[in-house]
Amino acid sequence: MNGKLRQLLVPVLAAVAGLAFVAQTFAQTDPLPFWNEGAAKQAIVKFVEATTTQGSPSFVPPAERVATFDQDGTLWVEHPMYSQVVYCFDRVPAVVKAKPELANVEPFRTVLSGNREAIAKLSMDDLFKILATTLTGMSVEDFKTEARKWLDTARDPRWKRPYTELTYLPMQEVLKYLRANGYRTYIVTGGGQDFVRMYADEVYGIPPEQIVGTASGTKYGYTKNGKPFLTKEPKLLLNDNNAGKPEGIYLMIGRRPFAAFGNSTGDRQMLEYTKAGTGERLAMLVLHDDAQREYAYGPAQGLPATKVGMFTQALYDQAKREGWVVISMKSDWKRIFSFEP
Amino acid sequence: MNGKLRQLLVPVLAAVAGLAFVAQTFAQTDPLPFWNEGAAKQAIVKFVEATTTQGSPSFVPPAERVATFDQDGTLWVEHPMYSQVVYCFDRVPAVVKAKPELANVEPFRTVLSGNREAIAKLSMDDLFKILATTLTGMSVEDFKTEARKWLDTARDPRWKRPYTELTYLPMQEVLKYLRANGYRTYIVTGGGQDFVRMYADEVYGIPPEQIVGTASGTKYGYTKNGKPFLTKEPKLLLNDNNAGKPEGIYLMIGRRPFAAFGNSTGDRQMLEYTKAGTGERLAMLVLHDDAQREYAYGPAQGLPATKVGMFTQALYDQAKREGWVVISMKSDWKRIFSFEP
Numbered sequence: 046m047n048g049k050l051r052q053l054l055v056p057v058l059a060a061v062a063g064l065a066f067v068a069q070t071f072a073q074t075d076p077l078p079f080w081n082e083g084a085a086k087q088a089i090v091k092f093v094e095a096t097t098t099q100g101s102p103s104f105v106p107p108a109e110r111v112a113t114f115d116q117d118g119t120l121w122v123e124h125p126m127y128s129q130v131v132y133c134f135d136r137v138p139a140v141v142k143a144k145p146e147l148a149n150v151e152p153f154r155t156v157l158s159g160n161r162e163a164i165a166k167l168s169m170d171d172l173f174k175i176l177a178t179t180l181t182g183m184s185v186e187d188f189k190t191e192a193r194k195w196l197d198t199a200r201d202p203r204w205k206r207p208y209t210e211l212t213y214l215p216m217q218e219v220l221k222y223l224r225a226n227g228y229r230t231y232i233v234t235g236g237g238q239d240f241v242r243m244y245a246d247e248v249y250g251i252p253p254e255q256i257v258g259t260a261s262g263t264k265y266g267y268t269k270n271g272k273p274f275l276t277k278e279p280k281l282l283l284n285d286n287n288a289g290k291p292e293g294i295y296l297m298i299g300r301r302p303f304a305a306f307g308n309s310t311g312d313r314q315m316l317e318y319t320k321a322g323t324g325e326r327l328a329m330l331v332l333h334d335d336a337q338r339e340y341a342y343g344p345a346q347g348l349p350a351t352k353v354g355m356f357t358q359a360l361y362d363q364a365k366r367e368g369w370v371v372i373s374m375k376s377d378w379k380r381i382f383s384f385e386p
Numbered sequence: 387m388n389g390k391l392r393q394l395l396v397p398v399l400a401a402v403a404g405l406a407f408v409a410q411t412f413a414q415t416d417p418l419p420f421w422n423e424g425a426a427k428q429a430i431v432k433f434v435e436a437t438t439t440q441g442s443p444s445f446v447p448p449a450e451r452v453a454t455f456d457q458d459g460t461l462w463v464e465h466p467m468y469s470q471v472v473y474c475f476d477r478v479p480a481v482v483k484a485k486p487e488l489a490n491v492e493p494f495r496t497v498l499s500g501n502r503e504a505i506a507k508l509s510m511d512d513l514f515k516i517l518a519t520t521l522t523g524m525s526v527e528d529f530k531t532e533a534r535k536w537l538d539t540a541r542d543p544r545w546k547r548p549y550t551e552l553t554y555l556p557m558q559e560v561l562k563y564l565r566a567n568g569y570r571t572y573i574v575t576g577g578g579q580d581f582v583r584m585y586a587d588e589v590y591g592i593p594p595e596q597i598v599g600t601a602s603g604t605k606y607g608y609t610k611n612g613k614p615f616l617t618k619e620p621k622l623l624l625n626d627n628n629a630g631k632p633e634g635i636y637l638m639i640g641r642r643p644f645a646a647f648g649n650s651t652g653d654r655q656m657l658e659y660t661k662a663g664t665g666e667r668l669a670m671l672v673l674h675d676d677a678q679r680e681y682a683y684g685p686a687q688g689l690p691a692t693k694v695g696m697f698t699q700a701l702y703d704q705a706k707r708e709g710w711v712v713i714s715m716k717s718d719w720k721r722i723f724s725f726e727p
Contacts, residue, residue, distance in 0.1 A: 108593060185636065242640050252449060253640030254595075263636050265629035265655055273658045275636055282623060282637065288606035295526065295604050295616055296623065297638060299583050299594030314606055317614045 076222045078379075079215045085329070085377045088370045089219060092327040096303060097226045103325035105303055107227040112304040112327075113257075113294060113315060114220070116234040116241060119308045119331050120249065122201070122211040124340040124351070129236050130172070131208075132195050134164075136179040139191075147178070180237060181261055181279040188277055192243050206384065209248045215378045216306070216331075220249055223304070231302075233257045233294060235286040235311055239277075257297040259285040290315035303327065310355045316369055328369040332356060335375040338385075417563045419720075420556045426670070426718045429711045430560060433668040437644060438567045444666035448568040452643045453668075454598075454635060454656060455561070457575040457582060459649040460672050461590065463542070463552040465681040465692070470577050471513070472549075473536050475505075477520040480532075488519070521578060522602055522620040529618055533584050547725065550589045556719045557647070557672075561590055564645070572643075574635060575599045576627040576652055580618075598638040600626040631656035644668065651696045657710055669710040673697060676716040679726075 080086040095103040117123035137156045147153045152171035155163045220230050238258030245251040260283045263275040285293045304327035305319035316328040343356040421427040436444040458464035478497045488494045493512035496504045561571050579599030586592040601624045604616040626634045645668035646660035657669040675682050684697040
């Protein structure tokens with residue numbers, strides 16, 4: 046090599062070597078810095094490496110990389126009440142104003158009374174009546190306007206923050222880590238599909254078409270001026286809980302997930318369905334065992350069952366038996382929220 | 387610049403210039419070579435340029451680029467009978483073998499008779515009975531096995547080719563052109579969602595999660611050994627025709643399309659819904675007016691209505707009135723099938 050050529054090539058080669066060094070450093074960077082070392086973190090990293098390393102016996106082609114996440118209690122706080130249920134309760138006065146005849150009809154009368162004890166005793170049937178009345182019978186655009194207003198102004202009573210900030214930092218890391226490795230991340234939630242679609246892109250980076258949720262039908266019609274619009278109907282199309290989760294996954298995605306994350310009996314069938322596939326599959330359950338930083342609840346910890354987050358002893362036993370990995374919020378997560386120091 | 391440096395750089399610069407030339411040539415390459423010059427081709431190119439050129443007033447962010455396509459009669463041949471209906475008819479003998487009591491029950495007796503005239507007279511109700519009986523009551527895996535067998539062996543009577551080859555080359559070009567410009571292409575079909583998912587990836591490059599179709603519910607259960615599986619139920623969740631198309635789009639995608647392609651009254655509402663959005667929107671209808679190379683049918687050409695492809699005069703008038711672009715197979719398409727010279 047003559048002197049001039051060397052002069053010219055040396056910085057080029059140095060730059061190439063530098064790039065290689067950067068690449069290596071990047072590869073060695075911890076993909077889950079907010080997770081403590083342990084079985085849960087290991088399971089996630091092992092799964093990603095096994096399914097995305099070319100030549101691995103468990104290699105999954107990019108098109109088939111699907112991971113599904115329950116939302117309430119898995120990606121963000123669900124206690125003491127699902128945020129969407131809070132939304133529906135908050136909507137009751139406006140609905141009653143529009144239909145005054147509801148003021149003396151149960152369960153609306155109880156909700157309006159503000160009597161917390163009586164409200165806590167409402168049955169599931171009452172709850173469905175409230176959901177149906179506050180979430181349907183309007184155009185999808187009107188629904189979006191109302192939901193947006195609430196999301197921008199409502200505050201969680203404990204942290205005094207918008208509900209959309211109560212998302213778990215370590216789970217956000219898992220979403221990003223999976224996506225960085227070619228996985229498409231889906232939310233599969235018992236919550237309302239179009240409610241979750243309102244904020245999931247901004248909160249989790251998950252676009253509307255990757256939200257599978259409980260869905261009511263819509264009805265196509267026209268305004269007086271002939272402009273088409275959709276009205277939300279009180280007709281349940283998909284109850285995306287329990288068996289409804291794999292059924293909803295089949296309907297909306299048409300592929301079996303390779304990884305699934307949940308936190309309650311409502312996620313049991315989704316995890317079973319995921320693990321029943323061939324090759325390497327990952328099933329994980331978040332256990333709410335951190336009374337100080339978040340909440341501790343449910344029979345798996347000898348605590349009474351609540352209306353939300355039914356992590357029963359039977360679910361815990363099934364997890365152990367079938368190789369699902371339980372995530373302890375208390376010991377697996379270094380930090381829970383982004384707003385905490 | 388000294389001589390050595392110049393010696394070294396000249397080929398590099400030449401290579402860079404070459405790349406620029408290639409890029410320019412590529413940009414000037416006709417994206418739709420199987421389309422004749424005309425209003426239809428122009429409308430497609432103009433739409434893509436307007437919505438994907440940075441700085442254009444109609445620019446659409448990549449995440450929102452959704453284009454929806456009807457299948458039967460829009461992407462492939464639907465005449466004289468939808469291929470899925472042929473599948474269901476072909477399945478009748480096997481179903482009757484499994485349930486011999488059906489042999490003397492209508493409409494199964496007529497189908498088994500092979501009497502073409504009587505079969506042609508079956509009502510829509512009869513047809514639904516045949517669809518429900520041949521498409522449900524089995525596990526989704528068994529359904530896939532049966533459908534795969536049929537797709538591999540069945541032949542269209544006119545061209546003697548697998549149905550999956552009867553796809554329109556110019557429409558394949560549109561799919562690829564849109565995808566090359568960041569659009570996600572969806573099929574929104576009156577056909578069975580899980581039937582179309584069987585072949586859409588291989589035929590159109592459209593993955594299962596981008597198929598919106600008529601869908602029956604499934605039911606989650608377990609084998610004797612405790613392995614979970616889904617059974618196809620005779621319960622209609624989504625009738626993805628007419629108003630069902632925008633309703634299905636809202637359910638499955640949650641975004642309004644920027645471009646929509648159809649060929650019959652069943653696509654009317656999808657096109658209306660698409661055009662009702664803000665900014666540049668494209669609505670197109672394929673007119674079957676090529677009796678020689680494919681078929682000519684429907685009232686828009688003064689021909690009698692058939693059981694498929696109802697391109698009525700009213701639809702034609704609405705298209706003209708609302709700025710939807712009609713594609714003439716005869717004059718807009720240079721070639722129809724890939725297997726033709």
